[in-house]
Amino acid sequence: MNPVLAFVVVMAIWTVSDFISKKTKSLLSSLFVASIIFLVGFLTGLFPEDLLSSSALLGLGGVVVGFIIVHLGTLISIEDFKKQWKTLLIGISTVIGIGVLLLVAALIFGGRAPRGYDGVASALDFVIAGTGALSGGTISVLIVQEAALGYGLTAVAIFPVLIAALQGLVGFPLTSLILRQEARRLKGEYRAGNLPTPVTATSETERATRLPAALQTTAGTLLVVGAVVLVSILLNDLTDGILNTFVVALILGITLRATGVFKPSVLGGIDALGLMMISILILVFAPLAGVSPSDVAALALPLLLAFVFGLVGIAVFAGVVGKLLGYSISMSIGIGLTALYGFPGTLILSQEAAKGAGESPEEVAAIEADILPKMIVAGFSTVTITSVVVTSIIASGIGS
Secondary structure (H helix, E strand, O other), X not given: OOHHHHHHHXXXXXXXXHHHHHHOOOOOOHHHHHHHHHHHHHHHOOOXXXXXXXXXXXXXXXXXXXXXXXXXXXXXXXXXXXOOHHHHXXXXXXXXXXXXXXXXXXXXXXXXXXXXXXXXXXXXXXXXXXXXXXXXXXXXXXXXXXXXXXXXXXXXXXHHHHHHHHHHHHHHHHHHHHHHHHHHHHHHHHHOOOOXXXXXXXXXXXXXXXXXXXXXXXXXXXXXXXXXXXXXXHHHHHOOOOOOHHHHHHHHHHHHHHOOOOOOOOOOOOOOHHHHHHHHHHHHHHHHHHOOHHHHHHOHHHHHHHHHHHHHHHHHHHHHHHHHOOOOHHHHHHHHHHHHOOOOHHHHHHHHHHHHHOOOHHHHHHHHHHHHHHHHHHHHHHHHHHHHHHXXXXXXXXXX
């Protein structure tokens, strides 16, 4: 496809999605609307499979995602990060809840597990594949695929890909509704004087950075943040993935802000930030290009069971653990739902919920300051950390 045409089409889709989100006050999130447009476009053949890759945004998104994660780290103070240990526990319980409820589904419907194309798949194989895919990202899917294909279980290998492609369609609208409810609750807390307005860095001292002026330009900032991402990649490679690139990037962002090397919101104000944000959002829609109607039809029952029972597991385990830790039910379930998509959905949905509920800049800032750190840490605790560990352990059970 012509690269310029592809770029214009993607921008048109995102413009429409953003417009609908604003008109519905985030009831229909921009991510959900865009997902529907891309899914229908790819399934009907209206969009060519190379639409996203031809636009060049897909490649750009893969490069700059680490930059945005470092940027996110500079939005969170050390104190904010320390407070999120409860969020981490809720995220861990979410992954466990998904696995437990999918096992229940296997016990009830196990006799109806579809056959692998080159081998016979058991219900447990689909439980393992579903747990990894529902709670994790690309790495978890790849771990499951490798194990399944090793036994010739093509259906099991396709299963997590379909979940990964479709879970945003489930997670985005549900999270949007949940976070809207939480945002309305927080608005009431703010008006009652129980939710403080976040302190913004306004003075020269607070805004100061130790970087020389030459490194505070657009190019200089991207150079320094890029170097931090390279360090994160190096640590990931040296530890064979134990220290995940994106987790390290987040921690380094937080640390460099705390030490004054980076200013708060390190990429804020540079010319490239808007395009970088759009490009990483395109990564969310990339799996939709490979979905075919026949694959969805063949695995329709397992997909339905995975989402229904997985969502029950999220709601029950995240809700109960969050309530015990002092979080509201809505915030707890919102944290659990991050397992279905992770970053950048955690950022966009938090911001949309705050803007939809707040009626003044101060209200929006206060609501976002409460929700955003929880959602960002939640996405990493489920998708990036816990799910990869859990999937690595249970994947050995495929084919056994």
